[in-house]
Amino acid sequence: MLKFLSKLFKTPEEPLTELNLSTFPAWFEKEVAQSSFSNYVPLYFQRLAELKEELQDKARILQETEIPEEHQKGTTPRVKTIVLGNKQHYVQAVEHFSERISLPANLHPKIITELQQVQQFNQNLNQRLDDFSRISEKSYHAAKHLFYDEVDEIAKVFKAINDVLLKCGQRAQELVIMIEIEQNFIKLRQETHHKENLLPEIQIKQETIKKLTSQYQELQEDERRILNSTEYHNYLKLKEEEKEQAVQLKQVNDKVYSFLSKLNKPLRKYQYDTKDKIIEAYLTDCVQAFWNDEKLKIIPILDALKESLQLNKISFEEKSQKSYLEQIEAKEELQEFKEQRKELQSQLQKIAQKLSANSALLELEQNQAKQKQVEQDIAQSKTELLELQQKLEKVSLVVLKDEISKSVNKIFNKKITL
Numbered sequence: 001m002l003k004f005l006s007k008l009f010k011t012p013e014e015p016l017t018e019l020n021l022s023t024f025p026a027w028f029e030k031e032v033a034q035s036s037f038s039n040y041v042p043l044y045f046q047r048l049a050e051l052k053e054e055l056q057d058k059a060r061i062l063q064e065t066e067i068p069e070e071h072q073k074g075t076t077p078r079v080k081t082i083v084l085g086n087k088q089h090y091v092q093a094v095e096h097f098s099e100r101i102s103l104p105a106n107l108h109p110k111i112i113t114e115l116q117q118v119q120q121f122n123q124n125l126n127q128r129l130d131d132f133s134r135i136s137e138k139s140y141h142a143a144k145h146l147f148y149d150e151v152d153e154i155a156k157v158f159k160a161i162n163d164v165l166l167k168c169g170q171r172a173q174e175l176v177i178m179i180e181i182e183q184n185f186i187k188l189r190q191e192t193h194h195k196e197n198l199l200p201e202i203q204i205k206q207e208t209i210k211k212l213t214s215q216y217q218e219l220q221e222d223e224r225r226i227l228n229s230t231e232y233h234n235y236l237k238l239k240e241e242e243k244e245q246a247v248q249l250k251q252v253n254d255k256v257y258s259f260l261s262k263l264n265k266p267l268r269k270y271q272y273d274t275k276d277k278i279i280e281a282y283l284t285d286c287v288q289a290f291w292n293d294e295k296l297k298i299i300p301i302l303d304a305l306k307e308s309l310q311l312n313k314i315s316f317e318e319k320s321q322k323s324y325l326e327q328i329e330a331k332e333e334l335q336e337f338k339e340q341r342k343e344l345q346s347q348l349q350k351i352a353q354k355l356s357a358n359s360a361l362l363e364l365e366q367n368q369a370k371q372k373q374v375e376q377d378i379a380q381s382k383t384e385l386l387e388l389q390q391k392l393e394k395v396s397l398v399v400l401k402d403e404i405s406k407s408v409n410k411i412f413n414k415k416i417t418l
Contacts, residue, residue: 037115079145086142188418191400226367273313278301
């Protein structure tokens with residue numbers, strides 16, 4: 001009998017609603033509009049409006065209240081002044097806070113974005129309440145000294161506001177679940193779309209790799225052609241000649257340095273007496289000064305130095321003096337250095353012109369740059385192909401559908417299937 005009665009009065013199970021990607025959005029939007037949190041919001045705003053008005057009334061009462069008779073005689077004028085100042089400050093802070101409780105135009109939001117605005121409104125107001133408590137704490141306690149009842153009435157209103165904000169924050173957890181449902185559905189739709197397009201994407205990627213591989217092989221063949229070409233062999237020969245000429249040019253520089261550095265000491269003594277700027281440049285950097293000395297003004301200076309040495313105007317020990325004079329006697333070598341450098345520079349210029357006209361290097365560099373880019377493209381395409389193949393293996397819509405169904409049942413107490 002009891003079993004029969006239990007079956008008779010058993011609560012019927014919620015019917016299973018069958019939905020799909022097309023029908024779910026409208027169904028979900030309707031459920032959100034009828035949700036517990038959506039229906040709670042008008043009551044939330046109504047209560048805040050009532051508390052705002054009550055807060056303003058209580059602040060006005062505190063503003064207008066004089067110091068009670070029982071405190072008039074026992075309180076010093078200084079204390080009265082301090083308390084009245086803090087009372088005024090507290091009233092202004094309360095009025096400023098109440099003015100900032102600006103309710104939105106839409107008092108009954110029905111979609112998630114609007115409900116999120118309510119959540120943000122609640123968080124902002126809660127922050128303002130914290131700020132108010134911090135900046136008004138001193139004036140609150142001071143005003144309470146002579147206006148206990150009036151200040152306490154205001155404190156009760158603030159406690160009621162705090163309770164409303166806390167309750168809204170708790171009720172907003174329903175919104176969190178609704179947002180999760182919405183995000184999971186968006187993901188489900190995206191994953192479904194991806195799954196439908198994965199195979200064509202994979203095929204396109206495979207064809208791309210095939211084309212790139214063929215292109216890479218053609219570039220390799222073209223590179224071999226360039227490397228075996230007469231033009232490229234000529235380029236290598238010119239580079240070798242250029243290298244040889246550069247070595248010879250350095251050797252000339254070394255000869256110049258070797259020649260002039262041997263006369264460094266006598267030139268330094270001679271410059272000390274003559275203050276000659278040309279000699280000063282040679283003493284600073286003899287090689288650079290020599291190449292800058294186009295008219296070889298150093299030659300007559302060396303002749304004058306020779307005369308000073310012979311007349312013992314500048315004296316060194318006999319062996320060194322003899323060595324310096326012999327070095328000066330070989331000054332014709334300086335002109336030879338100039339001619340050698342000129343000839344080498346002329347040869348280098350001719351080589352540079354030939355290299356400029358040779359297209360083999362540019363062609364090779366362009367080919368290798370293309371090969372490098374194609375190699376990168378192939379590697380990137382293979383990585384993307386692997387990712388697509390792994391995604392195809394891993395994509396499972398069952399988990400997302402199950403999460404959505406469980407969340408819907410939890411928040412709306414309804415059973416659905418996707």
